[in-house]
Amino acid sequence: MKFKFLLVVSLLLVSVALFGMQTSRQGNPNWSSYRGTGGPDAYGYTWIDSDESGGPTYSWIDISTIGTEITGLTDDNNVGPFTIGFDFPYYWYSVNQFWVNANGAICFYNNDVYVPQGASGFLIPSPNAPNDLLIPLGADLTFENGPPARCYYYSNNVDTLIVSFIRVQAWLAGGPSGEHTFQLILTKADSCIYFQYGDQQGQFYGGACCGGIENVIGNVGLQVFLNINPNNLIDYAVLFTPPDSTTYQALDIGVQDAVSQGSKGVFFFPGDYYSLSTKIINFGNVDAGSFE
Template sequence: MPFTHGQGETEYLGNIVVSGSADDKKWGSFPIGFDFDFFGVTHNVFWVSSNGLVMFGSGSNAFSNVSIPNTSRPDNYIAPFWDDLIIHSSGDIMYQTIGAAPNRKLVIQFSNMSFWTTTVLLGTIQVILYEGSNNIQMQYNSIIDLSSDRASGAEATVGLEDSDGTGGVLCSYNSAGYIYSGRAILFTPGGGTYTFDDNALFENILLVDVIPRAGFPNQVSPFHNSIVGEAVTFLWEAASHASSYFVLISQNADLSSPLHTSADLTTLSYEYIFLPDQSYYWSVIAKNSTGDESSSEIWSFQTSSSPPFLAVPQSIQLEQGALQILALKYTGGDAGSKTATVSSLPAEGVLYQNAGGIPGAQIATVPTDVTDASFNVIYSATGTTGNGVGSFDFHFSDGTGTSTNETYTINVSAPGVPKFLSASKELDRVEIIFDKDMTDPTGFHLEFAVEDNGVGLTSTSCTLKAGDP
């Protein structure tokens, strides 16, 4: 299912390992920032390669992936996506250690990766190492080509291997369909090996440069695998740090030999007329002020003189506490008015009618018709975390009838580490302002360090300042 990026990604300034085109290269060593145990051996530095490996002990530029375990070199690695990759001219590898002892995280990010012998982007991938627990998480921020078996893992190794290649944990080996945008795989050590959960909660973390590249643009319409009329209006949401956009349209799944490339746009829509009964692919690319680009997924659609009436399933990742406007979508139907109806409620969190961009009446019973003319509702992630905890069903109706129910899947993860904004010193305390609201900051003093003129201080608690909301 196509993946929608929420508005709650926490950005951190990354340390750049390499920027721009690179093939079959390795780099290291770089500091982890804390002691990390991998298959019983403690490490404090790591290496990376352009072929999608994070390594300990030494580096390797091996491009031919093998299954796990395998005693041939390389060994001692984390493989979020080991394939014959290249860094695209618009891509980079960066890392950053965030948080404070004893709960730090090392984030390693492969941005705008591509494949040897093809021009289409693979996307952006992260590896996160956790201090103390020695957990490892692989997560896939953006996998661009939804029609490519290779981009979904058909020629890739995903897993962990120990220092001599006699042991390891294999998630996937040359298996199409295993990798997709929004997937997170959490490895937990125990008994000399690891167990893994490949339905783990995605962490909304993104590493950026001093001038951040544009965020991933979320497409709106025409939806992936939809059937639409010949006159198509392409719609997308604003991306962070974007100053302009352009639309690529092709009849090839990898967008090669484009049928049409729009001029640079400052709007969030674009119109084009197509022939009927044809298949097409499209993507929108966001540019920042310096021209650095980020691509949306590649979506397919077919044209028809009489497209069917369907509600469109969607998926989004949010942080706990987020308030998010959700656009319910449909394809086809007649030219008359449409009605969107919420037919089931989320298990966690609260769903509201949209009242001009703020929560209106709560949707507390079903079925309930959506009152917003653009079929927007608002979800508040006030409940517990988990994949699918905020999901709800909906359908559309018009003069031709009622569509089948579809699901808006909402995955809710724990809030990211708050970013420091400013501080002021008092006699026995420090007032700190962060970029995130905290209704209950209990225990958050473990997530940051406090120094007074370079001397470390021991913080014992964290509370809201009296009078704060």
């Protein structure tokens, strides 16, 4: 009788342990959704993770032997631009180049450095520049100690781009520490975005980190996690899917470039007036008419 009682208790403990392992991410109050899904955002993007039925399967893609190593990453800096190799549909526009940021993100629009700081710096989306981001693991990371920290990208120049961050350390007050491995994948065929997370060792400065996507304006996006224990990310995957159609309207008119006459340098005194040739472009998806 005592043996049966101990066996029942043991089975219950094992069941509780397994249940805790399966729900460690879903039960964390700093995850956007306890169900392993999120969205849609205002445009229509949704996300689903590998803990959810019908979600992506974690399957790391090693590009260290076929990809291009990205050099020049240090601390709080950007490197690029690099070509995606094809036009990738993202929100209501297409992107074909990207910058890699040392703090665990890529930016499609410009080379402003992504430096998440403070309570609001890890919120996605955010109007704070830079925008137009994919952030698989936004944190105070650093490449300043060099190897084993590496970053690679690979494009087949048809329909797939992969960017991998390998064994990147976290910046801490006592010096760089830990190692964090993760990657993002763009697939043109379905316009989807994948995040994958490998080995995670150590914590982040202030326990602060985030993951998600945002558009070029910084007013639409999805946040998957905020300030979680990185151990919850091991062997984890997230899939972002765009909508089949959208009712979202973006009126986004801006200056693409401005040049002087003859495209040459000009000297003039304060108070002088000078006419520039300016190219205005509609970055949105709403017809704004003629700019002439």
